[in-house]
Amino acid sequence: MKNIRILYWLSTLIFSFWMLLNAKAYLTNEEAKVLCRHFGFPDYFRVELALAKALGAIVLLIPSIKGALKEWVYAGFTFTVISGSIAHVASGDPLTYLLSAFIALFILFISYHSYHQWADQNA
Known part of the structure; x- marks a missing residue:
């Protein structure tokens, strides 16, 4: 049980930190703004995506949040990573750009x- 808890927190911290950095970049980094334009995304979507990533990362990091909200956050991040991969491919970027998405x-x-393993053991 301890190993599962460590695996959960380690992976969740890494992923959440990654998304928080990504959200910050979407709001402050000119390269991220250019990338969103390259994808054909309107500027408001970049801001919306940054806020959603930041809020989702926070939800993952709060242990007392369980159930449907956490499930929706996991689903949302899955859709976001897959959609980002599709945006790269559709924009003509090399497939090597997908490596970070697969890692995420x-x-x-x-x-x-x-x-879920940890939650099932504590139920």
């Missing part, structure tokens, strides 16, 4: 599955 998705899945 892998870490997110570890967090999700270890969350």
Whole structure:
């Protein structure tokens, strides 16, 4: 049980920190703004996505939040990472750009599955 809890917190901290940094970049970094324009996204969507990523990361980090809200956050992050991958491919970016998305998705899945293992053991 201790190993599952450590795996959950490690993967969740890594993923959440990654999303918080990504959200900050979407709001403050000119390269991130250019990337969103490259994808054809309107500027308001970049801001909306940054806020959603920050709020989602916070929800994942609050242990007392359980149930449907946490499930929706995991689903939202899954859709976001997959949609970002599609945006890269559709914009003509090289497939190597997808490596970070696959890593993020892998870490997110570890967090999700270890969350459920840990929750099932404590039920």
